[in-house]
Amino acid sequence: MAHAPKNAPPIIVIGAGIAGLCTALAAAPRPVLLLARGSAGNDGATPLAQGGIAAALGAGDTPAQHAHDTLIAGAGSNDREAVAVLTQQAPAAIAWLQRQGVAFDRDGDALSLHLEGGHGHARIAHAGGDRSGQHIAHALAVAAQRAAHIQLQSGCDVDALLLRDGRVIGVRARDGNGHAQHIAASAVVLATGGIGALFACSSNPPSADGAGLALGLRAGAAGRDLEFVQFHPTALAPNGEAAGPLPLVSEAVRGAGARLCDGNGQPVMAGVDPRGDLAPRDIVARRVWQVHHSGASTWLDARCIGEGWPQQFPTVFAACRAQGIDPRHDPIPVLPAAHFHMGGLATDLLGRTRVPGLYAVGEVACNGVHGSNRLASNSLLEGVVFGRRLGAWLAENNPSPAATGALQTLALGPTLDAAGWQRLRELLWQHLGPVRSGSGLDTALAVIAHDPTLAASWPGELARTLLGAARQREHSIGAHFRSDDAQVARRR
Ligand SMILES: Cc1cc2nc3c(=O)[nH]c(=O)nc-3n(C[C@H](O)[C@H](O)[C@H](O)COP(=O)(O)OP(=O)(O)OC[C@H]3O[C@@H](n4cnc5c(N)ncnc54)[C@H](O)[C@@H]3O)c2cc1C
Structure with a gap:
């Protein structure tokens, strides 16, 4: 392991879902401060997962076949290298989860594996029947509570990233009373989940409001495939x-x-x-x-x-x-x-964004692994495989060098009241839902531009970015369906 300077600040991981917990556990022995809105084990989308987690573990199944099914589901627009990493490392990810205390359901000596739509083999491991997410989240939270290198802090909302010389060097976190605290970090990992709560109809918890995505974009990270939302x-x-x-x-x-x-x-x-x-x-x-x-x-x-x-x-x-x-x-x-965001903050296969000191993993990130449509049960797997990779990389690499420039606070800015959120969610459901069109996307953009409250808010700004991405992709692919696709083709 590269030697960390004495008294180096901790790695800050924002989010206590599967991606954040796996990253934090794998970063040992580097000190990690894990910040989340709710308490680890009960927070985010992870405990809601029912089906389970995919891995080629059954007789006759191979990572190559798992990769094949992942590419078919993603309409071939996946990053092939990311798919190879995900599917090849899946069996080791399941074994690691077991070592962290996850008790998967068994058929005698072997894991009980289910078949799910889009999978050519029975390869879905589950725990507690249809309560897989709950069991996995609980086991990982217990492992994190026991880990000497991890400090868990729940009930806190990160609403700004701190930068010096273009490098992320910390966060601003607010407690339940709204008190703000600046916390220095050697690296900041966004593991803040998806964006389902931006839609009127959603399977996601309220925490999936896209705040982490908005923070990353504001800090200069690139967005990728932002229009790809699975319903x-x-x-x-x-x-x-x-x-x-x-x-x-x-x-x-x-x-x-x-x-x-x-x-x-x-x-x-x-x-x-x-x-x-x-x-x-x-x-x-x-x-x-x-x-x-x-x-x-x-x-x-x-x-x-x-x-x-x-x-x-x-x-x-x-x-x-x-x-x-x-x-x-x-x-x-x-x-x-709205169920799952395939798009997110662009990262490489280690979770690095283009902003020094800023990393992203899990549903908030996009390395292209899901393409334009996620294969069922591949997202918990994504959190484990890429969380472990990022944690191990952070453990091996020196924290950021001391930066001396002026402190920049890149804050989310104004949020919305309940009525504003409702307006925005209805608007996105109507125009960024399962069926989209150029005129509908333009209407939604115009509504936001003419609504001063929406236009000045961070959720409104994020919505504009998502709508703009959907506007730019004029052809249907995977979960992104443009009802005016034929007209677009005729115009050319
Ligand atoms: C109902 C349902 C069923 C599903 N079933 C399956 C399934 O069977 N198999 C499968 O593979 N996938 C399934 N999925 C998808 C999968 O559960 C998610 O993609 C995955 O759990 C996301 O994990 P994550 O760690 O990236 O985010 P999450 O688990 O959502 O965790 C996000 C964390 O970030 C925190 N956070 C967010 N913003 C902030 C902030 N500003 N400050 C501080 N903390 C913040 C939240 O509090 C939370 O702790 C399902 C999803 C849903 C909603």
């Missing part, structure tokens, strides 16, 4: 209304025979795709979105599962019951929901 087709939406983070009705329910229908019981996927209800996520999401925007509702009729519901899908069953829906007897009202 889940079936979020539980009582009364067809979106309000806050929506629970997911997993694709496995359709795999078990459930059908998407309109209010008259007619199948909505008929004639849309030969694979019907089991078509890829983006195709089904677009169809449900179109039905919703025609003023009708979509229902998932899963009554065929009958009395097996509580055993087969305990999490979804509980979510339905909490809304007064009994899926054994009633169809489930569904809407699509």
Whole structure:
């Protein structure tokens, strides 16, 4: 290990989801200060993950086949080197998680592996059935609490990056009372998750508001593939209304025979795709979105599962019951929901942004591994593989040299009140959702420009950047669908 100067400040990791926790653990023995809004183990999207984590561990499966499936899902727009790293290091990532205390479900001596849409082999390891994220997050949080080199600080919101001579040298963090503190760092790692909470319909927690992405962009990091957002087709939406983070009705329910229908019981996927209800996520999401925007509702009729519901899908069953829906007897009202951001802060395969001293990992980062559409169960894996790589690199490399120039505080700036957030979320849902068009994107940009509150706020500025990226990519690819794609082609 390169020798760290005595009294060197800690590495600051912002975010206590899977990416931040793995980075912090792998950075040993360098001191790490891990800052997060919530408490490690219960924070961010990680504990919400149901399906599990992908790795080529089964008989006859190989990393090359996992890579093949990842590239097909990503419409070939993935970074091939990143995909090779992800899939080759996946089996070692699972073994490492086990050493950190994650107890994956087993079939006798071997790990129990599931098949999921888009995967050519059964390669999804899970823990606690459909509570994989919760189990993994809890085990990593316990490991971090025990690790002598990690100091955890919850309840704090980072709202500025500190720079000297163009190098990130620390952060400004606010506690629950709004008191600000400047904290020096030898390196700052953004592990702040995705942007789902910027949309009216979302499966993401409120913390996925894009603050880390906005901070990185403000500090001069490049954005990459910012328009690539994955929408889940079936979020539980009582009364067809979106309000806050929506629970997911997993694709496995359709795999078990459930059908998407309109209010008259007619199948909505008929004639849309030969694979019907089991078509890829983006195709089904677009169809449900179109039905919703025609003023009708979509229902998932899963009554065929009958009395097996509580055993087969305990999490979804509980979510339905909490809304007064009994899926054994009633169809489930569904809407699509913003689910995962493939784009983010551009990094290399070690998590380095172009700004010295600033790193990004997990959903906030983009090294191109997911291309334009993420393969299911590859994002927890991304957090472990690239978090471990970044942590190990930081452990091996000297902290930043002392900088002497004037201190620059690059702050997020004004945020929005509840009404402003609601306006912005509706706007992005309408125009940056599963179906986009040049005119719709222009409308959204104009609405922000003419709304002084939105225009002056950091979420408004971030929204403008995302809309601008979607405006620039005129052709549909993966999860990015432009309804005016044919017109664009004709104009040329
Ligand atoms: C409902 C649901 C189900 C999913 N199922 C799966 C699945 O089965 N398999 C799979 O691979 N993926 C799944 N995903 C995706 C996966 O869970 C996420 O991509 C992944 O957990 C992201 O991890 P992360 O560490 O990057 O971010 P997160 O886990 O979201 O953590 C972000 C952290 O950053 C902190 N933070 C953010 N901003 C700030 C700030 N300004 N200051 C301080 N702290 C901040 C938050 O408090 C939090 O601690 C699912 C996602 C959802 C929402």
